[in-house]
Amino acid sequence: MTPDEAAAALGVDRDADSAEIDRAYRRLARELHPDRYTxxxxxxVRAASDRFIEVTRAHDVLLAAPRRPAPSARIVVERPPADATRPETAHRRPFGWWLFAAWTALTVVGAILSTATGPLFTPADLWVRLGLLIAFALATALTGRRWVWRITLVLLGLSAIAVIASTTVAGLLGLGFMAIACFGLAVQGRLVRFPDQ
Structure with missing residues (x-):
């Protein structure tokens, strides 16, 4: 849909400002909304629905089209929209490889300190639990997959239960290091965000 076609669909001038485009869109959207045709x-119903979709597309096209500012309006420079097909351009990774290495080191230190608790059942229990936790924590940052993060949280919870069951100061300290590092790696994988990100 061209900007001229979009302006005709909304019944506004091609160079209308965004407030005028929004008013026309809201008016038409109220008239054409499928819920009104029950x-x-x-x-x-089909004709109104098709027209509603056309009006919505026209609204999006006109707001995306460049327009001349009003003489008294303040000029605002906007960032170009990120390419939706390439998510790595839309959001930069918040951290680099150095931070990833630091989180990895903290995870390993936490795991070493957690060995002070001893195995809950057998020596294999301790090494399998900690090995899986480290592997999934690192995979969380590298893949950015939610299911990997969820497994990391489950393994972290199991380690917490094991450490608390055989409580020592070093074990709790190691668990704390691993918990902080797991969340740091999840931030690196863009699965956890802070309000300013």
Whole structure:
């Protein structure tokens, strides 16, 4: 849809400002919304729905089209929209490899300190639990997959239960290091965000 076609669909001038475009869109959206056509014949509902979709597209096209500012308006420079097909351009990774290495080191130190608690059942329990926790924590940052993060949290919870069951200061300290590092790696994988990010 061209900007001229979009302006015709909304019934506004091609160079209308965004406030005028929004007013026209809201008016037409109220008139054409499919909920207003409940109980009417199917062809009338379909026509209103198609027109509603056309009006919505026209609104988006006109707001995306460059326009001249009004003489008294303040000029605002906007960032170009990120390419939606390439998520790495839309959001930069908050941290680099150096921070990833620091989180990894903290995770390993936490795991070493957690060995002070001893195995809950057998020596294999301790090494398998900690090895899986480290592997999934690192995979969280590298893949950015939610399911990997969820498994990391489950393994962290199991380690917490094991450490608390055989409590020592070093074990609790190691668990704390691993918890902080796991969340840091999740931030690196863009799964956890802070309000300013």
């Amino acid at each position: 109980g009417r014949p199917a062809d009338e």
